[in-house]
Amino acid sequence: MAYVLNCFQSQTLFHKALKEAFEVVCNKDAAGCTSAELFASYCDSILRKGESKKFSDEAIEENLDKVVKLLTYVSDKDLFIEFHRKKLGRRLLFDKSGNDEQERSLLSKLKQNFGGQFTSKMEGMLNDICVAKDNQTKYDKYISTNPELHPSVDLSVQVLTTGYWPTYKSSDINLPSEMVKCVEVFKEFYQSITKHRKINWIFSLGSCNILGKFDAKLIELILTTYQGALLLLFNEAEKLSFSEIATQLNLSEDDTARVLHSLSCGKYKILNKEPCSRTISPNDIFKFNRKFTDKMRRIKV
Structure with missing residues (x-):
């Protein structure tokens, strides 16, 4: 730009050439990824909790400005929005967003440059999270004023508006009775x-957070809902086969295998399996590993 302005007296011909050249560069794939995907990943990396601390607020604003400036040359802006929306969804749902103000700042820059239809769904997502916090406060108050309803398990729920969010995979898993009570009370x-x-x-x-009563000590396990529901089956049974677990949870074989792998073949072996191997097969038998221990009192599986 400095060359165009100074060396070529800001001639329109050179402005046009610069714009066309940047369009070629910005629409090339790099390392098998489109620019749209790379820009979305870059925004994710600087807006994420933890990562954002590496930059000052001014540096983040400056970098977001640069991304939006370069996006003007990208032909498939819709693709960027799709990737960005998915990553924003994960940041918001898993509380990984560094700063609400910066999220809104990027949306307002995009809105300013590309119009409101580009950002309306994502603005809806941010608003849903604010409403969810208010709902949680109301729910806690509802429980405290109706103690007979208390499900004996602390529950927090984020209610989202279907049209705003990306579609997420769901299945009708059979929840343990403790979790079913929570769902009923919230409904x-x-x-x-x-x-x-x-x-x-x-x-x-x-x-979910579940207490594991191991021989050595109590350890709090931070799990996905699927992992938690599966482990709670072992409160009622000493050992369970792969097919028994899949049937009792009403989960597909793929999902069951994935969850069992994380609990019996990963870093933390909460379940023992027979035969002992690194893969899950439909003939495996699983047992709760009472001998499991860890130096931490709280672990994320």
Whole structure:
């Protein structure tokens, strides 16, 4: 730009040449990824909790400005929006977003440059998270004023508007009774504040904290909802086969294998399996590993 302005007296011909050249460069794939995907990943890396601390607020703003400037040369802006929306969804749902203000700042820059239809869904996502926090406060109050309803398990729920968010995989997993009570109580609460909305539960994105009573000590396990539901089956049974677990949870074989692998073949072997191997097969038998221990009192599996 400095060359165009100074050496070529800001001639329109050179402005045009620069614009066309940048369009060629910005629409090339790099390392098998489109520019749209790379820009979305870059935004994700600087807006993420932890990562964002490496930059000052001014540096983040400056970098976001640069991304938006370069996006003007990208022909498939819709693709960037799709990638960005998915990454934004994960940041918001798993509390990985560094700063709400910076998220909104990027959206306002995109809106300013490319129009409101580009950002309306993502603005809706940010608003949903704010509303979810208010709902959580109301739910906690509802439970404290109706102690007979208390499900004996602390629960937090994020209610999202279907149209704004990316679609997430869901399955009708058979939840343990402790979790079923939570779901019922929340449904009752939600119907008391809104009459015309139907709730679909996406348990595949949930997480739970469960206490593991091992021989050596109690360890708090931070798990996905699927992992938690599976481990709680071992409160009722000494050993379970792969097919028994899949049937009791009402999970597909692929999902069951994935969850069992994380609990018996990963870093933390909460379950022992027979035969002992690194892969899961439909003939395997699983047992709760009472001998498991770790130096930490709280681990994320």
